[in-house]
Amino acid sequence: MNVLLNDMAGEEKLNQFIARIEAGEKIEADDWMPEEYRGTLIKLISMHGISEIMGALPEKEWVPKAPTLNRKLGIMAKVQDEMGHGQLLLRVAEDLLKPYSKKRDDLMQDLFKGDLKFHNVFHMEAKSWGDAGLIGWLVDGAAIISQTNMLGASYGPYARALQRICAEEVFHAQHGEAIIMALAEGTEEQRKLVQDSINYWWESLLLFFGPPSKKEVGTSKQDITIKYKIRTSTNEELRQAFFSKYVKRILSLGFSIPDETLRFDKESETWIYQQPDWGKLKVFARNEGPRSQDRLSLRRNSYEKNKWVREALAPKII
Amino acid sequence: MRNESLKDIAIKELLLQLADDDFIHSYRGAEWLGLAPHIEEDVASASISQDTMGHAAIYYKLLDELGEGDADKLAHDRPAKERRNAIILELVNGPGHYMKDPDYDWAFAVVRNYFYTQAKAIKVQSLHSCSYEPLAEVAQKVQMELYYHLMHWKTWFVQLLGSGHLEAVSRMKAAIGKTMPDFAGVFSLGQYGEEMVELGLIEGEAVLQKKWIEAITPIFESVGLAATIQIGMARGDGRNGQHTEDLEKALKTLSEVYASDKAASW
Ligand SMILES: [Fe+2]
Ligand SMILES: [Fe+2]
Numbered sequence: 224m225n226v227l228l229n230d231m232a233g234e235e236k237l238n239q240f241i242a243r244i245e246a247g248e249k250i251e252a253d254d255w256m257p258e259e260y261r262g263t264l265i266k267l268i269s270m271h272g273i274s275e276i277m278g279a280l281p282e283k284e285w286v287p288k289a290p291t292l293n294r295k296l297g298i299m300a301k302v303q304d305e306m307g308h309g310q311l312l313l314r315v316a317e318d319l320l321k322p323y324s325k326k327r328d329d330l331m332q333d334l335f336k337g338d339l340k341f342h343n344v345f346h347m348e349a350k351s352w353g354d355a356g357l358i359g360w361l362v363d364g365a366a367i368i369s370q371t372n373m374l375g376a377s378y379g380p381y382a383r384a385l386q387r388i389c390a391e392e393v394f395h396a397q398h399g400e401a402i403i404m405a406l407a408e409g410t411e412e413q414r415k416l417v418q419d420s421i422n423y424w425w426e427s428l429l430l431f432f433g434p435p436s437k438k439e440v441g442t443s444k445q446d447i448t449i450k451y452k453i454r455t456s457t458n459e460e461l462r463q464a465f466f467s468k469y470v471k472r473i474l475s476l477g478f479s480i481p482d483e484t485l486r487f488d489k490e491s492e493t494w495i496y497q498q499p500d501w502g503k504l505k506v507f508a509r510n511e512g513p514r515s516q517d518r519l520s521l522r523r524n525s526y527e528k529n530k531w532v533r534e535a536l537a538p539k540i541i
Numbered sequence: 542m543r544n545e546s547l548k549d550i551a552i553k554e555l556l557l558q559l560a561d562d563d564f565i566h567s568y569r570g571a572e573w574l575g576l577a578p579h580i581e582e583d584v585a586s587a588s589i590s591q592d593t594m595g596h597a598a599i600y601y602k603l604l605d606e607l608g609e610g611d612a613d614k615l616a617h618d619r620p621a622k623e624r625r626n627a628i629i630l631e632l633v634n635g636p637g638h639y640m641k642d643p644d645y646d647w648a649f650a651v652v653r654n655y656f657y658t659q660a661k662a663i664k665v666q667s668l669h670s671c672s673y674e675p676l677a678e679v680a681q682k683v684q685m686e687l688y689y690h691l692m693h694w695k696t697w698f699v700q701l702l703g704s705g706h707l708e709a710v711s712r713m714k715a716a717i718g719k720t721m722p723d724f725a726g727v728f729s730l731g732q733y734g735e736e737m738v739e740l741g742l743i744e745g746e747a748v749l750q751k752k753w754i755e756a757i758t759p760i761f762e763s764v765g766l767a768a769t770i771q772i773g774m775a776r777g778d779g780r781n782g783q784h785t786e787d788l789e790k791a792l793k794t795l796s797e798v799y800a801s802d803k804a805a806s807w
Binding site: 276279280283284286287288289290291292293294295296299300302303306307309310313327352402405406408409410412413517520521522524525528529531532533534535536 | 568571572574575576577578579580581583584587588590591594595597598601612613616617639640641642643644645647700701704706708709712791794795797798799801802805806807
């Protein structure tokens with residue numbers, strides 16, 4: 224790929240590229256970019272895209288079960304948005320994949336083979352209506368924090384996609400919060416739904432932002448993404464922002480957080496918390512989470528069962 | 542006085558039919574979430590199912606305003622034998638569960654969706670001159686969204702049947718064969734059908750059915766299908782509370798959380 228005529232030309236291109244991002248310019252799909260940059264974007268955006276699509280599955284279960292007409296409409300709108308985000312992002316990834324002659328189909332195959340990962344939270348089970356609410360409130364809430372961190376991404380198409388996505392994520396978080404508020408003001412049982420959900424999801428929410436550094440799981444992409452101005456804050460800064468935004472809110476509703484050590488340290492102005500089991504990220508990456516295989520098999524099922532449709536729609540070779 | 546109350550009954554019957562049809566139809570559509578042939582289609586059909594649930598909600602709210610009870614209760618808390626939806630709309634998408642090993646047939650989805658959306662468009666058109674004004678008003682709003690739904694499903698119908706792809710064509714023909722025998726149920730107006738027509742609420746079954754056949758005949762012909770359109774009510778008339786086990790199961794899912802505490806606010 225991109226065999227350069229000579230090193231000077233290559234170095235010059237790279238310097239120009241770095242100068243452009245330093246100046247806050249946006250890189251577009253057809254612009255020259257270093258392989259490392261392209262590769263990082265492909266990994267990041269295809270994982271983001273496929274996670275949106277896989278993320279629709281845990282909520283899908285609760286679409287018909289939503290307890291009122293309005294809740295049904297709300298969760299239907301949300302799941303539709305998530306599929307839309309997936310579509311938007313996969314298109315951005317497809318453009319980046321062009322030099323490698325790879326397409327959507329290849330991404331799906333990568334997913335089935337386990338080469339393309341999806342986000343840790345979507346390997347978990349959505350066991351109750353409480354979980355359906357909590358996913359909107361806190362998982363989408365966490366997603367807003369991590370995605371707004373990339374709104375200024377140096378890669379223009381991704382930054383623009385995120386503008387639209389983040390605007391919709393705000394509605395998702397409101398939708399989730401409204402479900403949780405109704406439950407929080409409800410019966411003992413309804414409140415228990417929320418508490419159980421918090422207990423079940425807490426660790427996943429911490430894992431969501433990724434490890435603080437390389438040493439927890441052996442690799443971390445955060446340095447490269449910061450270097451190329453794809454994102455600004457570190458994983459830990461984002462997690463801290465999440466605590467600041469939600470810990471008080473959860474406690475003020477009278478719920479507890481399953482971490483007795485959790486506290487805000489005034490001196491260092493950081494939240495002290497029980498480290499999650501970082502090894503679980505590797506378990507999810509191997510698709511060995513509680514629902515990894517079920518979700519993949521639904522996706523595979525749809526892909527295989529509809530093979531005839533794709534064939535019938537394919538342009539005919541005369 | 543007696544006329545007045547008969548009109549009330551006829552209006553409520555019609556609203557229940559419209560609401561229950563869209564409610565169950567939207568559910569069958571939502572079961573496809575994440576399983577459609579491609580992601581673009583997933584987004585499009587999710588949007589259609591959502592609109593359709595919105596239509597059901599509007600009809601249930603009109604019933605609510607007429608004193609029939611809370612809209613959510615009407616949607617979630619009536620047993621199968623009280624439901625008025627056409628049987629063809631309640632039939633499962635295929636074997637399996639929507640979260641586990643679904644064996645759904647896209648051809649059946651396309652045929653049922655196209656047939657139903659076309660039928661709904663004709664009914665909604667007829668409702669424009671409904672003597673019950675709130676319903677005539679709602680019909681305007683529904684029709685705007687329906688325009689896109691109909692275009693969407695018609696495109697699928699024509700593309701798959703006109704693809705020349707052997708499996709696609711044979712699956713589509715089989716799906717037509719599966720849908721026709723029960724499809725007349727969509728046009729049934731139930732036991733108060735005559736009153737509905739007399740009161741100027743909607744046109745009669747035969748008129749609606751004839752318009753539907755006129756609408757789909759050129760589409761059939763465009764893909765080389767003989768337009769011998771014969772529909773029936775093989776499994777009975779859903780308008781009169783006749784239903785299959787498929788509806789029982791669907792209602793269990795649709796009201797699982799609601800039924801866990803009917804008095805609670807959700
Ligand atoms: Fe999203
Ligand atoms: Fe979201």
